[in-house]
Amino acid sequence: MMENSFKGQVALVTGGTKGIGKAIADKLTAAGAQVVVTARTAPTDTSLQNFIAADLTQPDSADRIAKEILNKYGRINIIVNNAGANLSPGGGFSTLSDEHWYNDWQLNFLSIVRINKALLPAMIEQKHGVIINISTGAAKQPIWEMTMSYSSAKAALNVYSKALASEVGSKGIRVNVVSPGVVKTPLMLEFIENLATSSQITVDAAFKAVMDKVGVAMGRMAEPEEIADLVAFLASPNANYITGANYSVDGGASPTV
Known part of the structure; x- marks a missing residue:
């Protein structure tokens, strides 16, 4: 059903070389x-022809990315703000320094605000566009031992996304959020291994503890492709009346209706 759904469209996927981001980039490319x-x-996958090296925690990265895309293609149709990570140690408030809080908010919130601000004028001019911000189930169900600063940044992203959807909906631009749960990505597997080491338990025991x-x-865990399927749907014309929504893809983890 998705074949050629995005023909002629230009999409940006941040953090798109591995894990969820790569699955999304592959899905949109195939369509x-x-x-x-x-x-x-730079990615090890040489099939990625359109790659821009950028550290999104640096404030000037967003404008540079936007300029490269618009100079080359003259438009932007889809933005998937996928780049993000839990950069801080576990252990709760006493383990988190100002630097930990700053780094998590730079990557998981402010970088997304900057990318959208840099590219939204082009979307507004063309009167069409889709923005999908990748959040996390931990923004609604924070785990103080593991995700305090990360969860707070993503919770801010959820609120920002709803406000942005309200602002730009009348201009033909849709903004939605996808909130994955535990996904089998290199970062998640590394997190579990580090948890096993710090807790002096086996990797299997650490995995069970997280689950x-x-x-x-x-x-x-979810497979990255299972997240990508929903992102592709929300970016497609099949979702033309969906904006300001936050979709959980968490295998039933959310304890509320």
Whole structure:
């Protein structure tokens, strides 16, 4: 159903060289989009022809990315703000320095605000566009031992996204949020390994501890492609009347209706 859905459209996927971002970039490319991918380091996948090296925590990165895209293509149709990570140690408030808070908010909130601000004028001029911000289930269900500063930055992203959707909806631009739960990505696997090391337990025990803490009803991690499927739908014309929404893809982890 998605074949050629995005033919002639230009999409930006930040953090698109691995994990959820790569799955999204691959999905949109397969459906016909010209996909521009950003990350701090060049990908090992040589099939990615449209790559911009950028550290999104640096304030000037957003304007540089926007300029490169608009100079090359003259338009932007889809923005998927996927870049993000839990950069801080676990252990609660006493372990978090000002630098930890600053780094998490720079990457997980302010970088997204900057990317959108840099590219929204082009979307407004063309009277069409889709923005999908990748958040996390931890923004609604924070785990103080693991995700305090990260969760707070993503919670701010959720509020910002709703406000932005209200502002630009009448201009033909849709803004939605996708909130994954526990996803089998390199970052998540590294997180579990680090948890096992710091807790002096096995990796299997650390995995079980995370799954028990989050409370995933389906009892497994999501595959990145399962997140990408929803993102592609929300970016497509099939979702033309959906904006200002936040979709959980968490295997039933959310304890509320």
